[in-house]
Amino acid sequence: MTAVGIDAVEIWTGKLKLDLPGTFAPEKGDDPEKYTKGLGLNNSSFPDAYEDIVTMGANAAHRLMERKGLSPDDIGRIDVATESAFDNSKPVSTYVAGCLEQVYDGDFHHANKGERKFACIAGTQSLDDAYNWIKAGRNRGRGALVIATDTALYARGDAGEATQGAGAVAMYVTEDPDLVELSTHQGYGSADETDFLKPNQQFPSVDGKRSIQVYLARMREALEDFESVAGASHPDQYEYIPFHTPFPGMVRKAAVLGYRHMIRGTPIEEELAAEIGELPRPEGFAEDEDYQEAIREYMDALSDTDAYREWYAEAIEPTLSVSREVGNWYTGSVHLARLSALRDAAEKGTDMAGKKLLVGSYGSGAQAEIHAETVADEWDEEIEAIDVESQLDRRYDLSFEEYEEVHDRHNHEKQTELEPFTTPDGEFVFDGWGRMNERK
Ligand code: CAA
Known part of the structure; x- marks a missing residue:
């Protein structure tokens, strides 16, 4: 093929x-x-x-x-x-x-x-x-x-x-x-959402805080759908994970959710449980305030662990370097994240040929797509040019x-x-x- x-x-x-x-x-x-x-x-x-x-x-x-x-x-x-x-x-x-x-x-x-x-x-x-x-x-x-x-x-x-x-x-x-x-390894999360709209208008009507929640919800669905095609993901499987980056702080939130999902059933999950406890389980409805607070505390603790920090520094942080300097390019943003990642690899002299990227794209309204890419042999000449x-x-x-x-x-x-x-x-x-x- x-x-x-x-x-x-x-x-x-x-x-x-x-x-x-x-x-x-x-x-x-x-x-x-x-x-x-x-x-x-x-x-x-x-x-x-x-x-x-x-x-x-x-x-x-x-x-x-x-x-x-x-x-x-x-x-x-x-x-x-x-x-x-x-x-x-x-x-x-x-x-x-x-x-x-x-x-x-x-x-x-x-x-x-x-x-x-x-x-x-x-x-x-x-x-x-x-x-x-x-x-x-x-x-x-x-x-x-x-x-x-x-x-x-x-x-x-x-x-x-x-x-x-x-x-x-x-x-x-x-x-x-x-x-x-x-x-063909790709998955979707898609729903009719109204947090960010431009009905015949140039500037968006946006509920910013809700748009963050919708991004996370659709991304989680897309990851599950992706795994139904590609099998369970592991944090070490992907050299970099470029996300759609409306601003880098958004990716910080998406990354910790993605990491928690990917460590399920792995030895990392067991090791972290000894350090920060188990992931809280909802006793009533998932919307319950106490449960939401417990989840927030758990995620904060998770993002403070050495294992997570190390993974984030290698797989996520380098994807944000160009976005930090240019802001949101909407449709171009996730493609800048891939470019930032590969520029980082070229600077570090990493041999990326054959290595995998997991790419998380998102559009308000709303849809997320997670797909895998394999880096080609001539990637470094292309990036250096x-x-x-x-x-x-x-x-x-x-x-x-x-x-x-x-x-x-x-x-x-x-x-x-x-x-x-x-x-x-x-x-x-x-x-x-x-x-x-x-x-x-
Ligand atoms: N020091 C350190 N951190 C600080 C700080 C300080 N002095 N002051 C504030 N912060 C932190 C806040 O705690 C917050 O971080 P957390 O969310 O992690 O708590 C962050 O800085 C932003 O502060 P606010 O929430 O107070 O900022 P805001 O009220 O001005 O709104 C926003 C932020 C909602 C992102 C707004 O800029 C917005 O509406 N942006 C457009 C919508 C958007 O980009 N949504 C993203 C998802 S939708 C999408 O991805 C599609 C797309 O491209 C638009």
Whole structure:
């Protein structure tokens, strides 16, 4: 059976940044440690005046095509995953193709184009679509371009304002991939939920605290469904576990639940029981307050054990490094977590070929998917070729007043004029709603 998976990845961050503890927290009257320690964020990325989801997606895709020496003929499918689309008819992939056709000989007339929407999980769903298309033998030797692009903005004053971000991840999905191989080992947890919605509105109506509980509930279901296909998971089975990361503090909560689930019936469970006691069992309803409090105490104690800390430091912490610096990229976020993990492995010189990743994707509304990936032989060359640091470093550092101007510029109802803070450098730029984006 031919391996199918992600052959190459490139990212494009919005070219502005907001320092959360240094600039945002003082204006909001917050303790900076709420951001650095509580939410786990240092900075958020924002799009400059001439950037939007199309330009960020097209720029990430162009960078990927250039590095891999691809032409439009190599691409049989372009899927854009986004929850920030501005057009209810044309998919964002048509705009992206329009940009790319300006710089390549040939066109994408042969390519099937679409747009996937299911909040942040749509990037992973597009990967699944690409995998199925290739496995079905319909790709005629071509690969699929999957682009996850979002501007994650919340209304000013909403609690979610602390967790904003903007950027795109472009992935090329092929046979015999260089980065990771996907498989049929996947599981879902899905339910009709109303904690995070955008019914015909740009900024979400969100019940933040409930959204955290829904994330955890769907992720737990997805893990159980995954295990019904792949067998019981063990913490040591996976080198890294990249999760959807709306903010790193969310992953801290998901990780301890995942770990507790994975140690069931293992010697680790017995050893920890001697140290922190047994997992409390509900005597009445699981919603009972005393039981919930007992569970919270147990989970706190578990996350304080050496066994857990060691596992977290190796399998989870390294997945958060890019997210800490860019905030929430919605559809791109879990793919940044995978990239962060593999960058960590490359820095440490770990031989990852053949090793496994467990990837936890999530979209509000709500659905979680857990799937396993196997790292491909050429992963390290691919990771070393991706430029992340210089993209992060060259962002313009916004003052609070400038941040508010940028927020207004990208507010679809305001769309205020704004002088850019940076200069385009051989990239696609946004030139007004509905008009063709140009390369400058
Ligand atoms: N030092 C250390 N920690 C501090 C602190 C300090 N001085 N002050 C606060 N904290 C901690 C808090 O204890 C809390 O951590 P715990 O949850 O572990 O207790 C954390 O910092 C955040 O503090 P608050 O809960 O007081 O923050 P908040 O009321 O401003 O709301 C939020 C936080 C609910 C995440 C809000 O930012 C929000 O609504 N975000 C958008 C929704 C979201 O991201 N939900 C995630 C799940 S949904 C999803 O994943 C899809 C998606 O991409 C949106």
